[in-house]
Amino acid sequence: MNSGEYQKFEELGLDQWLLKLCWKIDYKEPRPIQVLSIPPLLQGKNVLISSQTGSGKTAAFSFPILQTLSQDPYGIFAIILTANRELAVQIAEQIQIFGASVNLRLALLIGGLSSSKQVKLLGQIPHIIIGTPGRCAELLSIDVNFQKYIKNVKYFILDEVDRLLEPQIWDDIKKVYEQCESPQIALVSATLNNVTQQLKDEFANVNFVECINNPEQKVSETIKHKFVLMPDLVKDYYFIHLMKKLEGASTIVFAPTCRKCHELNELLNHFEIKSTCLHSMLPQHERIGNLRAYRSQKAQVLVATDVASRGLDIPNVKFVINWNVPKVEADYIHRVGRTGRAGRRGTAITMMTQFDVERVLAIENLITLKMEEIKFNEEKVLANMTDVTKAIKTIKIKMQQDGTTEKFIDLQKKKVRSKQKRKGSQEEQQS
Template identity: 40%
Template sequence: MEPAKSFLDLGLHEWLIKQCEIVGLKKPTPVQEQCIPAILAGRDCIGCAKTGSGKTAAFSLPILQKLSEDPYGIFAVVLTPTRELAHQIHEQFRALGKPLGLRLSLIIGGMSLLDQGAELSHKPHVIIATPGRLADHIRSNTSFNMKKAKFLVMDEADRLLVSSFSADLGLILGILPEKRQTLMFSATMSETLEQVKSSAMSDPFIFRIESRIATVDELDQRYVLTPAAVKDAYLVNILQDFLEKHDRSLIMVFVKTCKLCQILTLALQDLGFNCNGLHSMMKQKERLAALARFKSHSIKILISTDVGSRGLDIPKVDLVVNHNVPTVSKDYIHRVGRTARANKPGLAISLVTQFDVRLVHAIEDLMGVKVAEYPFDEELVQASLNEVELAVRQAGIKLDEEDFDERRLINKRKDAILREWEAGEEEKPTQTLGNSSKTKRNKQLKR
């Protein structure tokens, strides 16, 4: 069978093809080529493809076409695990659906509940939401319902189908109609997705790139062996060396915790680097501002926790540095997927201590490739060691003075109280999710 050469071959309407051209989508990617016709034909769909392969357009285009044929609100509900990814999906829907006069509602934390409630009461065509915030609206809802929704989309589905989202997801699934199309997309096929495929969906169309290598060929993957005590000095010198050779490049640095993200951001700024942080303890407007500055090249380095590792489309990132090696190998794939996008080359460097060797081997086994050592002059580290250590120590002191840990504990207490409340709600007859109700969850997904 000849591959599709244009969006017209996929059965899309002319107005939508023209809009694709306007936003720069000239030729369908494999995931779009295979999934769009299946979704237009009314089938459930599971799409698993490498990051940067165009999965958002693979579900947004057929949804917009179906909406144009029978417009009403609320037509589609799109769930995603992070606020940043929700914003990105929102922007793509808005760009592609502009000729329709598309009504969108972005339902995420960090924004006004009242304003969001007013939006929902006006029946937007498409709701794009994180599960927690949408569940909050459902619990307090008096003015909207989703009983006529035609589509449920779960983007980064492997991340959504975990226990931390189960209560909120169960509440959402419980009020969606039985007759709907369920679309799940992810960069990796998890065991949970395999279970859903076999027990909770109605003869889904499945697209999965059969390749053991989970990253693109254009990605150069390297490691640097470093003693744990001087890892920050290694990071600083790798960044300095790379920027001297590629002064227009963008760099993402992934770290393990919010506090470390904040410390490294302050320390690097003190050392003269043009950078910002991105983590879940920042206010939403600060997170969006940091992303916007990074995308516009106003800053060159973005220090991020794993909140920035999934789905974000920043096409010009040239280097990804893993300050820590992820304990979950698939998290590594999502991190390094921020570079080498759209067939452009990219470099990923992981700082590996003596405690991380086992984790690196697990990543190599998952990908089916070996990570090579990055050539690096260690004498540079010795020359700057004291300066870097001082900057990091002063940043830590500043955070302590600002009661950063206390704010984190307050947020944890709030989360614990909410979980206790949800647990009480789940004990009622409306219970839909949890370890004892997997069958109910599967039935809901099958709807």
């Protein structure tokens, strides 16, 4: 192999085995965020990494970790904490591939899986830990090996860090971070700009190199942004009409709640549109299985809550449908980032009612783009009104009978109580 083939990656300071890996996995040249962040990470600097979804951020922090580990291997060498279980699984799978040639030991520490098995993994002293903050903090409190070996951690990475700033989550992160004596830090997200100062305040004694790729361009140029305007009362009829038109195309539908996610998935399957779903009420083995079914194209549609909006790399997603307009504009960027990845083309379609105008305008202002309207003939949309209405009623009756509705109601009550408790705690601290 000609060394010229690796010339651009060589300029970043990567070792020969990583250059060969880049060629093997079809990384012909480094992406802009990798050019910005790999050198300072290799130089031992702390970094803030911000770039569009699908722009190669995982490799940007993984390659320096693996190169430094290969030169002086010990465990526990790096800890990577992220916003949700699915993203943790994905990062673990990617790093396992990247580090296959260096006998990498890796532990995945997430909720929903056996904690006793995870303790056994920690007993093998893994080089890299990838997990969610809650489970890592829990295991740290009970596992002596974890407490002992975490002190010498070289890299401390927070991925999708803007989603980790909720007080309860951040408390868990601090429990883990405070056990590390002097780690090198990387804070990573596609939407870092709004929380940069807050993060600097949290790490008050740390100097960061800002590795920010084209902050003005919030979303990929390969994504088309469209909306369908409809009265709120007939939203589900428009939804089924739209999904029938997209039948055969790989699609992710984002729903606002676990309950609505479940209902939309059932509705699509009723109309013989192969669909699966992903939300936090599902057991972890089902979440993993459903995501695999969608990735392997056994299901055409993945209906998901925002648990799937962060970082998941699923090739060839043609459409992202926002059943609801996100309340936080930055969430729109993460959702639509599931399509148009790595230069591919994609389309994001937002279902907009009379109550959503201001939020859509705010999103357009954030991404500095105007959405294009898709117009449907309402007569044609409502032609199947009777069938859709019957299907919705059947699904709701079934959910009531099998106890699913009650579970979602209990979840909502639990979330409200938790929110009230956090609010009360914050008010006490302020007073």
